[in-house]
Amino acid sequence: MAPTTYKLYYFDTNGRGQIIRYLLAYGNQDFEDIRIPKEKWPEFKKKTPYGQVPILEIDGKPIAQSFAIARYLGKKFNLVGKNDLEDLECDSLVDTLEDLVKRGTNYFDEENPEQKEIYRKKYYEEDVPFYLEKFDVMVSKNGGYSVGSQLTWADFPFVGTLEELENRGPGLLKSYPALSSLVDKVNNLQRVKSWKEKSAQQKKYI
Ligand SMILES: N[C@@H](CCC(=O)N[C@@H](CS)C(=O)NCC(=O)O)C(=O)O
Numbered sequence: 019m020a021p022t023t024y025k026l027y028y029f030d031t032n033g034r035g036q037i038i039r040y041l042l043a044y045g046n047q048d049f050e051d052i053r054i055p056k057e058k059w060p061e062f063k064k065k066t067p068y069g070q071v072p073i074l075e076i077d078g079k080p081i082a083q084s085f086a087i088a089r090y091l092g093k094k095f096n097l098v099g100k101n102d103l104e105d106l107e108c109d110s111l112v113d114t115l116e117d118l119v120k121r122g123t124n125y126f127d128e129e130n131p132e133q134k135e136i137y138r139k140k141y142y143e144e145d146v147p148f149y150l151e152k153f154d155v156m157v158s159k160n161g162g163y164s165v166g167s168q169l170t171w172a173d174f175p176f177v178g179t180l181e182e183l184e185n186r187g188p189g190l191l192k193s194y195p196a197l198s199s200l201v202d203k204v205n206n207l208q209r210v211k212s213w214k215e216k217s218a219q220q221k222k223y224i
Pocket residue numbers: 033034063069070071072082083084085
């Protein structure tokens with residue numbers, strides 16, 4: 019049987035696409051890393067299932083929703099919890115990540131720079147610490163991982179989300195040592211690290 023083919027479509031940024039890139043790299047899975055230039059987005063958007071990316075095309079079938087894709091790849095690459103309760107904890111964590119991201123919507127979407135700064139301040143002074151303080155305690159209790167004292171698929175959306183928050187608020191993770199070391203741990207997974215080193219050469223553009 020021919021091997022499964024994977025094509026990832028996302029913007030030329032990390033964002034939600036990076037979660038899937040890291041997971042495919044971790045699983046030692048070849049994939050086409052296809053980037054959509056901003057000017058081509060309005061046209062490409064019409065061809066996506068729900069008008070958004072990332073889209074992972076699996077053997078030609080386009081699939082939406084980054085966290086659902088992460089869960090699917092986690093099953094393939096043996097990154098599920100040790101039991102149903104740990105699987106539930108993974109699901110609960112990624113739903114909470116979605117809540118955290120949604121709370122930043124007015125900040126992310128605002129175009130007026132003054133208003134954007136007001137939203138940004140509120141997000142980083144209230145919403146982000148509310149969640150990150152709890153996450154930091156959770157990761158410490160779980161031996162440095164998000165769930166069950168070992169690597170699971172949930173660590174990938176978790177780290178991807180934390181990296182995005184840190185990109186927009188440099189230095190943020192310094193206040194959260196357990197989160198910071200989890201981000202380093204995932205980035206230093208051998209296959210993730212090697213993929214990152216050569217990722218620039220592997221990008222394709224539509
Ligand atoms: N729940 C979706 C959200 C996808 C999403 O928000 N995608 C953004 C980029 S991160 C997008 O496509 N924005 C462009 C648009 O909506 O036109 C997922 O997790 O995949």
